Structure formats: structure tokens, C-alpha cells
């Protein structure tokens with residue numbers, strides 16, 4: 001997620017690699033970062049296998065292959081290393097308990113499995129910037145990955161943006177950096193950070209929606225982050241809301257939320273409607289007050305997003321919806337009409353408040369540091 005850069009930024013970066021709809025057949029899976037992926041039988045088998053293993057193991061029980069074992073929260077004098085890997089760049093920081101950055105760096109994300117060597121090298125570089133005394137205090141690292149991530153077995157299952165499949169991370173970073181290393185899904189960590197330490201911290205039931213080139217997020221209910229065994233999280237962008245007459249989504253379905261409400265979809269819709277090419281949803285939002293076409297396009301996007309979210313709201317009754325990612329830069333022009341539109345659709349359940357995330361473009365990196373420090377998404 002963009003994590004990092006922000007969840008939003010990364011997601012936008014990732015989106016630039018998105019192939020057209022014709023590149024993906026129905027039945028394909030979807031990278032949570034928003035790009036289409038076709039799951040091989042092996043990937044599906046693997047994912048199913050992880051679930052099966054989990055099913056036979058009590059929650060919290062370490063398995064032999066669980067090499068990223070989480071730990072207790074770290075002492076205040078400990079430092080942590082956080083990496084947020086996006087589709088085009090990866091960012092890293094070493095921070096203290098107050099969030100002060102002692103070392104930071106950015107590097108390009110090379111395609112394929114080479115990305116993991118680049119992650120290792122970025123960590124090396126940051127650690128080398130510390131004094132010997134500081135280096136001795138770096139107690140844990142967290143590496144956030146896009147795509148589908150089996151955090152239990154420490155496997156990067158699939159990323160269509162970076163182009164890896166079933167990469168067993170194992171202890172390669174643990175040995176290289178000589179510290180415990182947590183592997184997680186970027187959106188899961190960014191959403192958890194916004195819930196526990198950002199805009200959602202005063203609430204137990206929160207839906208975080210990361211709006212960028214794609215749309216995904218997290219859901220916390222009754223003080224617990226909802227996780228599945230599939231290595232994915234909150235695929236809100238692929239809830240079909242225009243099934244009868246919608247656009248074909250790269251995932252193979254028709255009328256997904258993303259086909260109307262993602263940043264790319266808003267820009268495309270405005271270009272189609274006006275004949276004026278734009279590749280930026282921010283440009284469309286900037287025209288809201290003066291351009292009826294911009295208003296119509298944004299209203300349509302908000303309507304689709306509200307339709308998708310209303311299903312989640314009826315299911316889980318979140319108290320709060322937190323908007324992150326690049327599109328959240330639209331601010332009140334997004335939150336206020338979205339809240340109003342959601343409220344219009346609800347009869348039985350209360351309308352949640354709609355607010356902006358507090359970590360903005362830093363949700364991934366800030367989340368990585370918090371995750372490394374606390375040792376679990378709890």
C-alpha cells in the first residue's frame with residue numbers, strides 16, 4: 001500500500017501497470033492493489049492449503065513454519081525498521097518509540113523476485129546509517145507487501161504489479177538483519193494503523209477504505225480486525241454495484257465499485273463524458289464547483305461507493321468510515337456527500353460518520369513502524 005508513500009500513492013503507482021480489461025478473463029483473481037491477476041491452480045492450492053493448515057491449528061499457536069512469529073510490544077528504547085513495498089518504489093524508515101525518523105530511504109522496486117534483494121539492500125542501507133549504539137537497539141522489522149500475502153507462512157503469494165508468485169520469504173531478512181521480521185499485507189497494516197492509532201482510534205468498529213487507483217481496505221468489528229485465511233483483505237472495490245449495465249472490471253466481473261469510483265475510473269469517466277482527456281481524479285474534483293460534468297461524474301462515483309459500502313454497513317454496523325489513499329485528498333468534497341448519500345440509503349441501521357484518515361500518504365510506513373513495535377495487528 002501504498003503504504004507508504006501512502007497507501008494511496010502506492011496504489012496509484014501500481015495502477016499505472018494495470019492492463020486493460022481485455023488482458024484478463026472472467027474468473028481471474030484480483031490483486032488488492034487494484035491490478036488484475038490470474039490465479040494459477042498452484043496459487044489457489046497454496047492459499048487453500050494455508051487455510052487448511054490454519055483450520056487445524058488453534059489461533060495464536062505457532063506452527064513450525066511460522067518464522068515471522070510476532071512478539072510482545074517492544075520497550076520504549078527499542079528502534080524498529082519498517083519497509084513499505086509498492087509497485088514502483090519501496091520506502092523504508094528506522095524510527096524510535098516517539099516516531100522520530102533516524103534513517104529513511106526510497107528505492108525503485110525491480111520487477112519479479114529481484115524485489116526481495118532490493119528490500120534486503122534497502123534495510124542494509126538504513127541500518128548502516130545508524131551509530132553502533134543505535135544499531136544495537138533495532139529490535140524488530142516489518143515488511144509490508146502488496147498483492148496476496150500469506151503472512152502466517154511468510155510467503156509472498158502473488159503480486160501482479162511487481163510480478164512475483166509464491167516467493168517463500170522464510171528467514172532471509174531475519175538472517176540478513178539479525179532481528180525478528182514480520183511480513184504483512186500492506187493494506188491490512190495501513191487500515192489497522194488508521195483504526196488503532198489514527199482517525200479510528202476512539203472506535204471499536206471501523207471500516208477503513210483506501211481509495212486510489214484501486215479500492216480496498218479493512219474492517220474492524222467489536223475491537224478486532226477482521227482477517228481471512230486467503231491473504232487478501234477488504235476487496236471493497238470489487239463489490240458489484242452496476243451489475244446490469246456497468247463497465248467490465250479488470251477482475252472479469254461487471255460493474256464493480258472500482259469501475260465507477262476509483263481515481264482512474266473518475267478520470268476516465270470525465271474524459272469520456274467531455275472529450276477532455278484527464279488522467280487525474282484530483283483534476284475532476286477541482287472542477288466540482290464550476291463544471292456540471294465534473295459534478296455529475298463525482299456524484300456517480302459517490303453513489304457507487306455508497307452502494308458498495310451500504311452492504312458492509314448493514315453487515316457489520318461500523319461506527320466510522322475512514323477514507324485513506326490518494327482520492328482522500330479531495331477532503332470534505334468527498335466525505336460530506338458520501339456520508340449524505342450513505343445516510344439516504346439506510347433505514348434500519350445508523351449511518352456511520354465518514355472521516356479522513358490521519359496518516360495520509362504515510363499510512364503504510366507509519367503502520368509498518370507501529371506493527372513492528374507492537375508485534376501484532378491487535
Ligand SMILES: [Zn+2]
Pocket residue numbers: 030237238239249250251252253256258
Ligand atoms: Zn472487479
